[in-house]
Amino acid sequence: MRSTWAPFVQAVESLGMEGFKRRWLQANRSLNRNGLAYSAWKDSDKEVRPWELDPIPLLISSEDWEVASSGLQQRARLLEAILTDIYGHQELMKSNILPPEVIFSHPGFYRPFHRQRPPANHFLHFYAADIARSPDGQWWVLADRTEAPSGAGFVLENRLIQSRTLPTIFHQANVQRLAQYFLAYKRAVAAAAPRVENPRVVILTQGAGGPNYFEDAYLSRYLGYTLVEASDLAIRNHKVLLKTLGGLIQIDVIIRRTNSDQCDSLELSHASEGIPGLLQASRNGNVAVINPLGSGLVESPIFMAFMPKLCQELFGEPLAMPGVATWWCGDPEQMDYVLDNLDTLIVKRAYRMRGRELAFANMLRNQSREATIKMIRTEPGQFVAQEVVKRSTCPVWKSQGIAPAPIAMRAFAVASGDDFEVMQGGLVRVSAAPDPLEMSILAGEKSKDAWVLSKGPVNRVSLLKKPGASIELKRTGGELPSRVAENLFWLGRNLERADVCARLLRATIVRLTSESILEEQPETPALMRALADIGQIETGYGIEEIRRQLPPLESALPPAVFDATDSFSLRSIVTEIFRLTTRSRDRVSSDSWRILHRIDKSFTPPKVGQWDLSDLLALLDDLILDLAAFSGIVSESMTRTQIYYFLDMGRRIERALQQVRLLRNCLIEPTGDLTAILEALLEISDSSMTYRSRYLADVQLPAVLDLLLTDETNPRSIARQLVQLLDHVNALPNNAGTGLFSLEQRLAMTLLNETRMCDVTVFRDSEDLNPNAPLSLLLQEIESLLPKLSDALSNRYLVHAGAQSHLTEFRL
Helix, strand or coil: CCCCCHHHHHHHHHHCHHHHHHHHHHHHHHHHHHCCECCCCCCCCCCCCECCECCCCEEEEHHHHHHHHHHHHHHHHHHHHHHHHHCCCCHHHHCCCCCHHHHHCCCCCCHHHCCCCCHHHCCCCEEEEEEEECCCCCEEEEEEECCCCCCHHHHHHHHHHHHHHCHHHHHHCCECCCHHHHHHHHHHHHHHCCCCCCCCEEEECCCCCCCCHHHHHHHHHHHCCEEECHHHEEEECCEEEEEECCEEEECCEEEECCCHHHCCCCCCCCCCCCCCCHHHHHHCCCCEEECCCCHHHHHCHHHHHCHHHHHHHHHCCCCCCCECCEEECCCHHHHHHHHHCHHHEEEEECCCCCCCHHHHHHHHHHCCHHHHHHHHHHCHHHEEEEECCCCCEEEEEECCEEEEEEEEEEEEEEEECCEEEECCCCEEEECCCCCCHHHHHHCCCCEEEEEEECCCCCCCCCCCCCCCCCCCCCCCCCCCEHHHHHHHHHHHHHHHHHHHHHHHHHHHHHHHCCCCCHHHCCCHHHHHHHHHHCCCCCHHHHCHHHHCCCCCHHHHHHHHHCCCCCCCCHHHHHHHHHHHHHHCHHHCCHHHHHHHHHHHHHCCCCCCCCCCHHHHHHHHHHHHHHHHHHHHHHHHHCCCCHHHHHHHHHHHHHHHHHHHHHHHHHHCCCCCCHHHHHHHHHHHCCCHHHHHHHHCCCCCHHHHHHHHHHCCCCCCCHHHHHHHHHHHHHHCCCCCCCCCCCHHHHHHHHHHHHHHCCCHHHCCCHHHHCCCCHHHHHHHHHHHHHHHHHHHHHHHHCCCCCCCCCCCCCCC
């Protein structure tokens, strides 16, 4: 055992095997609750990969890491010098040190990227390298990552979980902190800002469908930067503006997480996404894009073949940390060597094509040696070959005990003045195959926390600012991106939709499983009409003549609830809730996220064995309780700003709409005993206790209508929803000073006044419940105006368009 490991092993042994297992089970539960995954959202062609963290960290001595850090700093400076030359005077190509065909054949080399003025004179603000140690302990670079290096957020999450699992051991080991790197990260971002002391910074993400979305949202919360997608940004007068509820706000720095060729659909005509005009705004110095567009050029494997010569030419010194030996097949001599040693080398594309490496590797495994030789000879400049690095191993926890496993590590560096600062740690992956780290992540391999051990006590580092200049106090949230507001609005609507569906289904199942048969219960037809109206069962079940020809509801209901192909099913609604929550993860509290993540994971039928209505009833009870827990957190913990208003407006609109439909389906032209229907309405609306406390057991139509329609003190009544809607609408940014009410204000006032003018005491018997009666007309009016209010809010706050230009004359 190496001396570095001895104190750690002794400390773990003092815990005992059972103590260690117990703590690790707790850590796994934390990972599951946090929903840590490589792909944040499941698209049709992407699979979510749960994050697996090994309980045994990788221990690295300070002396060992100093060697690695020095090599990484030199490599980052070298790659930045290469980029500066390629996009500048191109002296390396003129002297043929870097063959011109290497650059001009590169699919990532675009003319618009040439002659850029990089922010703070850095082409690399963030750099990462995939490194490994050979069995003799020497560090090797396996790959460079210069486009938009990912993984730092996962490193931070690994550290938080690991340090909480073994807190005493962690502090006794004097582990170097990660916060120093993120402080340098924030300094580099601030230094890149064009002429702004307190810049407005955003993280441009690929979106919830991207594989790194969890990390993007995580870093956004940790660093305090706004998370945006391309659709959140607009260009006006060569400036980048963020679409917010309060209008368009200028952005100073964009931390780019998307690939360069997908950032500007104007100058890169092939790009289907992006921000049209972003490159011109960057050229004009109005926004700093980091890393600058085109910085990913040098992470292609072909540059590995030239790195030793380029380092000697530019710096007059050898590489401090060697890269994996690489041969470019575009050189005839090197191609001959590759073909002679094909069985002992790994063939790769010369130019990195993100997302296609795994498919290419699988193709090579499945084709013959002769086919590979023919492929290389046909286009030699498009391929390189690399030696296989036998990686060192590290102890890994397995069910049968501790075993060795090969590892690789992604190390991170950030620009700091004229040099780079290296993170004291990194993203460690356990993988038996010599594939890039992205492949090991996609394959679901384990991760590790890397502990760089200090020789003495570790200095405390915090991202919190030291007391200094005063700050302007604020109580507004007008800078909320419109896309996030829209996601929260529809999250609120789907939460209420799920709640009413679950309560209506529960009331129906309770009657299906009671002593009496369904036909003997007078409220049954009304409940079936209501279920059919919200899409939980086939519409035929709401019509008695058709219902008799359909399968029994007892057998048809459970599959319908979990039918993921039906967009109206309760399972689909829960799925939509989780999708919207994922897209707004940087704005949702940790506790709120855990509840909604638990709902998505738990609301599924048993995978084995028979299951029936009793199982479904238990799942519905849990779902209703979890939704109530989320509502409690929102009510007691969410600040009353724009985030709250849009989430709650969505909930209020949907709750009012669902309550109107429930009343319409159950009370307009009711069939059966009216008292039984009214009791079912009170049960579904969670208002039975309130009614009993007021009127005891005397259930009458006017009292029920008052409680569910016009009582502004009842949280479940339609009137209460409309009161809160009007309050929220009045609190939103509007045309102050015009003296006129906006469309959404007029609609909200109309809805509330119509409800307040309703005299429920006049509705006493079935004649008052016909389709042309005042109650029915009122419900129709509310049901028609609520969607208009929803549309008015969307058009005013969630859509931003510039002034239209008209083509008035066209001449040849």
